Amino acid sequence: MTTVEFRTPDALAEAERWTAHNYHPLPVVVAEAEGAWVTDVDGRRYLDMLAGYSALNFGHRHPDLVAAAHAQLDRLTLTSRAFVHDQFATFCRSLAELCGKDLVLPMNTGAEAVETAIKVARKWGYQVKGVPDGQAEIIVADGNFHGRTTTIVSFSTDPEARADFGPYTPGFVVVPYGDAEALAAAITPNTVAVLVEPIQGEGGVLIPAAGYFTRVREVCTEQNVLLIADEIQSGLGRTGKTFAIEHEGVVPDMYVLGKALGGGIVPVSAVAANRDVLGVLKPGEHGSTFGGNALACAVGSAVLDLLGTGEFQDRSARLGAHLQAGLEGLIGKGLVAVRCRGLWAGVDIDPALMTGRQACERLAERGVLAKDTHGSTIRLAPPLVVTEADLDHAVAQLAAVLAS
Numbered sequence: 220m221t222t223v224e225f226r227t228p229d230a231l232a233e234a235e236r237w238t239a240h241n242y243h244p245l246p247v248v249v250a251e252a253e254g255a256w257v258t259d260v261d262g263r264r265y266l267d268m269l270a271g272y273s274a275l276n277f278g279h280r281h282p283d284l285v286a287a288a289h290a291q292l293d294r295l296t297l298t299s300r301a302f303v304h305d306q307f308a309t310f311c312r313s314l315a316e317l318c319g320k321d322l323v324l325p326m327n328t329g330a331e332a333v334e335t336a337i338k339v340a341r342k343w344g345y346q347v348k349g350v351p352d353g354q355a356e357i358i359v360a361d362g363n364f365h366g367r368t369t370t371i372v373s374f375s376t377d378p379e380a381r382a383d384f385g386p387y388t389p390g391f392v393v394v395p396y397g398d399a400e401a402l403a404a405a406i407t408p409n410t411v412a413v414l415v416e417p418i419q420g421e422g423g424v425l426i427p428a429a430g431y432f433t434r435v436r437e438v439c440t441e442q443n444v445l446l447i448a449d450e451i452q453s454g455l456g457r458t459g460k461t462f463a464i465e466h467e468g469v470v471p472d473m474y475v476l477g478k479a480l481g482g483g484i485v486p487v488s489a490v491a492a493n494r495d496v497l498g499v500l501k502p503g504e505h506g507s508t509f510g511g512n513a514l515a516c517a518v519g520s521a522v523l524d525l526l527g528t529g530e531f532q533d534r535s536a537r538l539g540a541h542l543q544a545g546l547e548g549l550i551g552k553g554l555v556a557v558r559c560r561g562l563w564a565g566v567d568i569d570p571a572l573m574t575g576r577q578a579c580e581r582l583a584e585r586g587v588l589a590k591d592t593h594g595s596t597i598r599l600a601p602p603l604v605v606t607e608a609d610l611d612h613a614v615a616q617l618a619a620v621l622a623s
């Protein structure tokens with residue numbers, strides 16, 4: 220069937236008619252995009268202050284990434300892992316080097332990478348740490364978001380994400396986020412890993428107090444427990460460093476990456492760890508048909524080249540400070556709190572004024588796209604190619620929404 224061209228109301232109604240209602244999108248139908256800006260089917264332009272939940276860190280259609288994708292499309296797209304293709308080693312080596320780890324295992328979506336980390340940690344627990352069969356425990360944080368599979372929602376503390384999807388996978392222990400002593404107290408001889416987001420994105424860009432990860436690292440090392448950092452949303456330049464956990468100078472045993480790794484073009488995720496951890500997997504024990512495909516590796520390698528320059532991390536730090544100053548100026552003028560790290564902000568609107576959803580709807584009417592999280596909190600995560608003038612525009616529109 221050929222694509223029918225719709226204007227916004229028809230396109231929204233048609234999408235609503237033919238899809239499961241597992242999302243509640245803003246009423247915007249995007250047709251084109253470049254850099255930090257998108258254009259809808261009616262020709263209206265919007266500043267993208269969400270960047271695909273950080274999947275578009277390098278902006279829409281970054282020329283280097285599009286060129287890499289085009290070139291690869293003309294040569295080879297997929298072999299499956301039954302054979303090796305010529306893009307595989309370059310991507311895996313570059314990613315391992317970026318992470319400072321021996322090995323990587325590429326997958327597609329973030330949730331698959333988290334599942335991979337869980338499987339590897341359990342196997343490591345049985346084979347290396349000596350945990351009795353079937354007893355492995357993984358500690359996670361209250362308010363976590365690691366994806367949508369049945370195992371991952373088993374340890375979600377968000378009733379919306381979890382309810383009616385049981386029976387749940389056992390083996391997870393939930394502790395308060397940001398409380399290293401509670402985490403230390405929850406460790407038993409059967410604990411194989413701590414799985415944690417360096418900053419909780421879905422939670423509302425919650426940044427734990429300085430010292431938290433240093434202490435978590437210490438405890439994990441003392442107790443022979445793997446520290447797994449889910450950097451799917453926080454990593455790859457978003458916070459002004461390559462990894463958010465770097466702000467504390469902490470190195471986890473395993474990185475879990477996704478989103479921006481595919482440059483907003485293809486789904487690419489991965490875990491990275493040293494040989495003593497990732498080496499526990501043997502042929503046949505884990506995999507994915509599309510994981511590490513040639514197109515994904517070509518785009519992923521181009522992403523790693525961009526990250527290798529350090530330019531995006533620097534932009535994020537510099538422009539993030541600018542965004543933070545602008546947003547903090549609105550505290551007391553409709554905002555009650557702002558949490559910022561690099562180009563990533565959690566913005567708490569006075570709940571007496573409006574919900575986060577209402578704020579995002581009004582921002583969209585003013586040509587700025589953002590996303591609410593819980594209650595009256597909204598999240599801002601523009602592409603790292605955004606300009607200072609763009610950020611000023613976004614803050615001005617937010618000020619207008621708060622004043623309306």
Ligand SMILES: Cc1ncc(COP(=O)(O)O)c(C=O)c1O
Nearest residue numbers: 328329330364365366449451452
């Ligand atoms: C921290 C974190 N982990 C995992 C995921 C899941 O990634 P995906 O939606 O690609 O499965 C997300 C997605 O928002 C995330 O933010």
